[in-house]
Amino acid sequence: xxxxxxxxxxxxxxxxxxxxxxxxxxxxxxxxxxxxxxxxxxxxxxxxxxxxxxxxxxxxxxxxxxxxxxxxxxxxxxxxxxxxxxxxxxxxxxxxxxxxxxxxxxxxxxxxxxxxxxxxxxxxxxxxxxxxxxxxxxxxxxxxxxxxxxxxxxxxxxxxxxxxxxxxxxxxxxxxxxxxxxxxxxxxxxxxxxxxxxxxxxxxxxxxxxxxxxxxxxxxxxxxxxxxxxxxxxxxxxxxxxxxxxxxxxxxxxxxxx
Amino acid sequence: xxxxxxxxxxxxxxxxxxxxxxxxxxxxxxxxxxxxxxxxxxxxxxxxxxxxxxxxxxxxxxxxxxxxxxxxxxxxxxxxxxxxxxxxxxxxxxxxxxxxxxxxxxxxxxxxxxxxxxxxxxxxxxxxxxxxxxxxxxxxxxxxxxxxxxxxxxxxxxxxxxxxxxxxxxxxxxxxxxxxxxxxxxxxxxxxxxxxxxxxxxxxxxxxxxxxxxxxxxxxxxxxxxxxxxxxxxxxxxxxxxxxxxxxxxxxxxxxxxxxxxxxxxxxxxxxxxxxxxxx
Numbered sequence: 403x404x405x406x407x408x409x410x411x412x413x414x415x416x417x418x419x420x421x422x423x424x425x426x427x428x429x430x431x432x433x434x435x436x437x438x439x440x441x442x443x444x445x446x447x448x449x450x451x452x453x454x455x456x457x458x459x460x461x462x463x464x465x466x467x468x469x470x471x472x473x474x475x476x477x478x479x480x481x482x483x484x485x486x487x488x489x490x491x492x493x494x495x496x497x498x499x500x501x502x503x504x505x506x507x508x509x510x511x512x513x514x515x516x517x518x519x520x521x522x523x524x525x526x527x528x529x530x531x532x533x534x535x536x537x538x539x540x541x542x543x544x545x546x547x548x549x550x551x552x553x554x555x556x557x558x559x560x561x562x563x564x565x566x567x568x569x570x571x572x573x574x575x576x577x578x579x580x581x582x583x584x585x586x587x588x589x590x591x592x593x594x595x596x597x598x599x600x601x602x603x604x605x606x607x608x609x610x611x612x613x614x615x616x617x618x619x620x621x622x623x624x625x626x627x628x629x630x631x632x633x634x635x636x637x638x639x640x641x642x643x644x645x646x647x648x649x650x651x652x653x654x655x656x657x658x659x660x
Numbered sequence: 661x662x663x664x665x666x667x668x669x670x671x672x673x674x675x676x677x678x679x680x681x682x683x684x685x686x687x688x689x690x691x692x693x694x695x696x697x698x699x700x701x702x703x704x705x706x707x708x709x710x711x712x713x714x715x716x717x718x719x720x721x722x723x724x725x726x727x728x729x730x731x732x733x734x735x736x737x738x739x740x741x742x743x744x745x746x747x748x749x750x751x752x753x754x755x756x757x758x759x760x761x762x763x764x765x766x767x768x769x770x771x772x773x774x775x776x777x778x779x780x781x782x783x784x785x786x787x788x789x790x791x792x793x794x795x796x797x798x799x800x801x802x803x804x805x806x807x808x809x810x811x812x813x814x815x816x817x818x819x820x821x822x823x824x825x826x827x828x829x830x831x832x833x834x835x836x837x838x839x840x841x842x843x844x845x846x847x848x849x850x851x852x853x854x855x856x857x858x859x860x861x862x863x864x865x866x867x868x869x870x871x872x873x874x875x876x877x878x879x880x881x882x883x884x885x886x887x888x889x890x891x892x893x894x895x896x897x898x899x900x901x902x903x904x905x906x907x908x909x910x911x912x913x914x915x916x917x918x919x920x921x922x923x924x925x926x927x928x929x930x931x932x933x934x935x936x937x938x939x940x
Contacts, residue, residue, distance in 0.1 A: 433841045434813035480812055480839075481758055535755050536704045558812075561838050562755065564703040564867050565907030590841045593910065630843030635870050635910045635928065642932040643939060651914060658918050658935070 403454035405444060413437045414608040418454055421603065421610050427575045427585045429599035429616065431592070433630030436605040438588045439480060442555045445586070447471045459552050459584075473502055476546035480557040480588075482530075482538040491517075491533075491541055492526040498549040512548040519574050520544040521567075536562045543574075553584045560591040572598045592620075596634035596649030604629050617649050666735070667830050667861035668692040668715055673729035675714055680725070684710040686885040687729075694829075697852075697862045699876030699893075701869060702906050706882040708865045709755055712832040715863065716752040717743045734829060748779055751823035755834040755865070760819040761807045768810070768818055769794065769803040775826045786825075793821040796851055798844075812839035820848065824855075831855065833864040849875060869909040873897065873926040881906045894930075898923045 404418040414437060430438050443449040444456050447468045456463040459474050476498070479485045488494035495516055499509040517523050520540040525533070530541050543559060560568055568591075575598050578585050587599055595602055595616060602619040604612035606629040612619055620626060620633040633641075633649075640648040640657060648654040670690040676683045685707040692698055700708050713719040717738050720727045731738040734749055754760045765771040773790040781789070794800045797817040802810065807818060816839040823831065836852070837845040853875070856862055866872045872879055873893040881889040881896055883905045889896045896902055897912050908916070908924075911931035915924040920938065925931040 434811055434839075434844055439811075481756070483756070483758065534704055534709070558839075562835060562867065565869070566703055590845075592842065627843075630841040632842035632846070636914065638928055639911065639914070639931050639935070642928070643935050651910065651917070654914055655917055658914075 403444070403451045403456055405440060405449060405451050412608070413440045419608065419610065421613065423584070423586060423603070424601065425582070425584045426601060427579050427587065427599045428601040428603060429595040430586055430588045430603050430605065431590070431595060431619075431629065431631060432605035432611075433607075433628075435607075436629065437608045438605055439557055441605070442477065442557055442586065442588060445553075445555060446475045446477050469501070472498065472549065472551075474551055475553045475555060476549060476551035477555045478539075478542040478546040478557060478559065480561070482535070482542035485542045485545065486530045486538060489529055490527050491522055491530055491544075494530055494541055495522070495544045495548050498545055502549050504549065508550070509548075512550045515550075516544040516548040519547065519577065521570055536564065536567060539563065540567070547578075551583070553586070554578055555586045555588075557588045558590070559587060560589055560594050568594060575599070592632055592634045593636075595619075596636065596653075597651065604631070606630075617647060617653075620649065621647065665693050666691055666732070667694045667696070668734075668863065669730075669732040670711075670714070671730040671732070673714065673727070673731055675710060675719055675728070676726045677710075677719070678724040683885055685714070685882075688885075688887055690880065690887065690890070692861060692863065694861055695856075695859050696878060697856045697864070697876050699872040699879045700863060700865045700882065701867060701872055701879065702882035702888075705884065707885040708882055709834050710885075711882070712752055712834050712863070712865065714738070715830075715832050716750060717741060717746050718752070747775065747826065749828055750830045750832065751826055751828035752832040753819055753823055753834055753836050755838070757812065757816040757819040757839060760822070761815065766806055767803065768799060768805050768807055771807045771818060772821045772825050775822055779826070789825040789827070790821075793824040796824060797821045798847060813841065813844055816840060817844075817848070820851075828860065830861045831863070833862065835865055835867065845871075869897065869907060869926075870911070870928075873909050874928070893926045894923060897926045 404414055406412045432438055445458055447463045450464050486494055488497055496509055496513045499512050520543055522544055530538055559571055575585050599616055602616040611625045620637055636648045636651055636654045640654055645657040648657055670688045673688045674683050674686050702708055714731050715733055721743050762774050765774050769790050772793055773786045776786045776789055797820050799817045837848050879893045879896045880887055881902050889899050889902050897908055909926045912924040912926050925934045
């Protein structure tokens with residue numbers, strides 16, 4: 403798959419991007435400008451490839467309208483202010499399923515679940531712009547979830563999030579995984595990648611530099627360096643102590659106890 | 661501490677936004693000396709961003725609301741100065757860089773020069789400052805681009821360059837690297853370390869506790885509008901109230917979970933030493 407922005411900036415150079423994302427929770431990481439956000443926009447049809455194709459859950463994205471893709475893919479933008487426009491949290495979060503003409507019962511179930519999972523219960527009547535940045539981020543995430551899509555794409559969900567919020571996000575992606583959804587998380591937060599994402603794709607300058615288990619993603623230093631990454635903090639500590647590679651705190655503690 | 665050496669002082673400051681039911685900050689007292697690098701952290705709605713807005717004077721000058729107590733910035737009472745006057749010496753980097761860009765300039769270099777230009781700095785001097793600020797944050801190659809065409813990370817660097825072109829004495833940074841990749845983050849923190857070494861006072865809101873402990877000799881932990889701890893990171897993050905309500909750096913959590921005895925380490929090098937001793 404190839405894509406160039408108007409003006410000619412080629413995001414995925416010759417021979418183009420070939421990538422298969424499986425089910426479960428996948429992290430998409432790489433330096434600023436690596437092509438991560440562009441990739442997510444190609445997944446939902448906001449952008450169309452200039453060559454090749456993108457297929458999501460058996461649907462060829464180029465042949466379907468963005469509105470129809472929204473039935474399959476829930477997407478939360480990097481900047482929540484690009485996404486939020488309703489006057490209350492409730493109206494914002496229910497907008498997607500309403501437009502998708504879900505049944506009243508389906509809307510109620512999806513919205514209630516999304517509000518609970520995102521810690522927004524009790525804030526239903528608040529104007530989204532009266533909330534702080536991190537809570538607006540949660541409204542954007544809830545909006546992506548309320549239509550109960552099979553695929554969830556979260557662009558920088560940990561941005562501006564405090565520790566309890568990051569814990570909530572961790573349990574959210576686990577719950578989505580348990581419900582059989584596929585989740586793609588774009589992030590610069592390597593601790594979060596290690597804790598919450600079993601699979602990782604490292605993108606650098608529009609090329610896939612690594613795709614596989616997160617536990618092996620930080621092993622090759624040239625890849626790490628080129629993609630502007632840093633290993634998770636637990637990994638750095640484990641290396642200093644000569645323990646085997648660890649990407650999560652649980653990994654570290656079991657290696658330590660051994 | 662003599663008054664002449666303070667950069668930022670809050671004296672029993674409480675503030676509520678217009679029409680807000682509760683105060684965003686309550687009875688805050690804080691004194692920051694010239695040249696300090698202070699990290700501010702705490703959960704959502706702790707009052708961290710409000711603290712920055714108060715120091716900049718945007719609250720209450722722009723946001724309205726009710727201010728009690730005294731905010732003294734570079735030895736001047738905040739009530740006596742307009743935000744414009746203050747912006748000659750104090751720079752605030754907003755949490756969301758998209759809101760920082762003036763929208764009045766169509767090139768990155770013009771945007772960087774917008775502040776000094778508005779303050780009547782000579783054309784030659786503006787050009788020199790713009791070049792220096794862009795080089796410092798690594799955006800020289802973007803000089804001719806339109807600010808609105810930049811990525812989040814590039815925009816965040818641009819916003820910082822715009823502040824640096826003002827040559828501020830006090831920098832208020834609300835999550836200055838939230839949009840940057842780890843390498844870009846490290847580069848910006850190097851820039852801040854250089855500014856700190858040159859004597860500029862930095863107050864920085866940061867959620868990543870490991871980063872905070874690595875960089876800031878002093879940490880202020882806030883919860884629900886109040887300061888619950890203020891001191892060196894090792895002291896602050898070894899307090900139970902902070903661990904419960906703000907969280908701990910990963911090294912502190914690991915040491916606690918591994919059953920090591922407190923005080924627990926807050927930085928990588930200390931954690932390596934503490935765990936290493938147990939291994940030996």
